[in-house]
Amino acid sequence: SEEALNHAQRLESVGQLTGGIAHDFNNLLTVIQGNLQVLEELPALAGDEFGQQLVGAATRAAKRGAELTSKLLAFSRRQVLQPSSVDVGAMLESLADMLRRTLDQRIEISVELAPECPPVLADPGQLESALLNIAINARDAMPEGGSLRFKAELAGALPADVRREIDDPSAMDERFVRIAISDTGSGMPEEVKERAFEPFFTTKQAGRGTGLGLSTVYGFVKQSRGAVAIDSAPGAGTTIALYLPRPWAEEAAVDESLHDGDAVRP
Numbered sequence: 001s002e003e004a005l006n007h008a009q010r011l012e013s014v015g016q017l018t019g020g021i022a023h024d025f026n027n028l029l030t031v032i033q034g035n036l037q038v039l040e041e042l043p044a045l046a047g048d049e050f051g052q053q054l055v056g057a058a059t060r061a062a063k064r065g066a067e068l069t070s071k072l073l074a075f076s077r078r079q080v081l082q083p084s085s086v087d088v089g090a091m092l093e094s095l096a097d098m099l100r101r102t103l104d105q106r107i108e109i110s111v112e113l114a115p116e117c118p119p120v121l122a123d124p125g126q127l128e129s130a131l132l133n134i135a136i137n138a139r140d141a142m143p144e145g146g147s148l149r150f151k152a153e154l155a156g157a158l159p160a161d162v163r164r165e166i167d168d169p170s171a172m173d174e175r176f177v178r179i180a181i182s183d184t185g186s187g188m189p190e191e192v193k194e195r196a197f198e199p200f201f202t203t204k205q206a207g208r209g210t211g212l213g214l215s216t217v218y219g220f221v222k223q224s225r226g227a228v229a230i231d232s233a234p235g236a237g238t239t240i241a242l243y244l245p246r247p248w249a250e251e252a253a254v255d256e257s258l259h260d261g262d263a264v265r266p
């Protein structure tokens with residue numbers, strides 16, 4: 001559909017922008033690192049004119065790097081979150097349809113929804129890009145095909161690491177929905193799993209990965225007052241679980257008992 005196409009184009013431009021910035025940033029780091037290395041190996045140079053040129057070039061590169069990061073930050077802040085009540089089931093079904101049409105046919109895609117899975121409170125556009133980012137990583141981890149499964153359910157007891165991630169200490173388990181994306185791909189070794197959310201961390205070859213996918217997902221769940229957890233091991237595939245809050249769960253419960261339809265925002 002046209003909507004899916006626009007969405008794909010928008011994501012592609014985001015990918016190009018961040019990819020371009022990561023590339024420029026790397027070039028600047030190369031200048032800084034190279035010049036410092038020369039000065040380290042030949043400390044006598046520091047005093048003379050050539051040494052000063054090396055220092056000057058490194059300083060300019062560092063300033064330019066700082067400008068680039070502030071641009072990147074401005075870009076990410078520009079995407080103001082507009083949380084609303086999102087029907088997770090409908091979103092997963094339409095995403096799965098789009099992926100079935102675009103991904104390698106050897107990747108089998110399924111959606112499993114718990115009966116009466118409640119909606120979540122999140123920015124729908126950002127949630128969709130987060131899911132797409134995760135799905136694209138899953139695809140990359142399954143070059144020979146495999147299965148990609150989306151599952152949504154009311155979160156039971158929150159795992160301890162997830163509970164720690166969620167800012168609100170009074171957060172009750174039933175107030176979160178768990179959306180899990182599982183693949184049967186290569187899985188992550190411990191050292192990759194530990195760093196997977198770091199901006200610019202990637203194990204993909206240059207031009208294929210920016211290392212911004214999962215850090216963007218992390219930023220999104222944090223801003224949505226939720227959490228994200230990775231379950232992965234080499235050869236055992238990967239599950240990324242998003243925990244997102246339900247819209248005003250308490251108010252909705254009170255309203256229901258009063259037979260009054262509209263939840264009131266605090």
Ligand code: ADP
Nearest residue numbers: 137138141202203204209210211212213214238
């Ligand atoms: P990118 O995809 O651009 O590399 P991400 O931040 O999305 O950046 O991911 C960081 C790294 O985490 C990837 O390079 C990869 O090593 C690992 N990773 C992410 N998702 C998966 C997955 N589903 N299976 C295996 N490894 C993954």
